[in-house]
Amino acid sequence: GTRVITFGTFDVFHIGHVNMLTRAHELGDHLTVGVSTDDLNFSKKGRYPIYREEHRIGIVSRLSCVDDVFLEHSLELKRDYLIEHRADILVMGDDWAGKFDEFRDVCEVIYLPRTRDISTTEIIANIRAL
């Protein structure tokens, strides 16, 4: 069967996340999700996620569209993760369009449109403004 892989933080899990994971699952027969660690987020964004990694991976792993999860410790290991998990297709949101084209030698790379008008950043801002 076709093996699909995707990556993300999935912090303050919302409808945009579940839409992306559902569509990723529909592209193949098996979906693996790399959930970025708290430390990777800190190094990338300068802040820690709201939900810690055990909780974020716990939510993602319980979705019926998700077959397998692992913690993504480093962006530099992406090629190794694709090979290790025998990915046929890498799926990412189009906020990453073009960014993973270098992996087209190991798998197909597909960017899907994001769900409009929702983001973790906006949710945090809305709560902050209460």
Ligand code: C2G
């Ligand atoms: N997403 C979406 N629609 C939204 C918000 C997010 O489709 N409104 C998608 C993103 O495009 C991504 C996935 O949901 O494919 C996870 O989003 P984030 O948690 O924001 O992922 P990010 O922090 O960008 O992590 O190795 C790459 C990183 O791990 C990606």
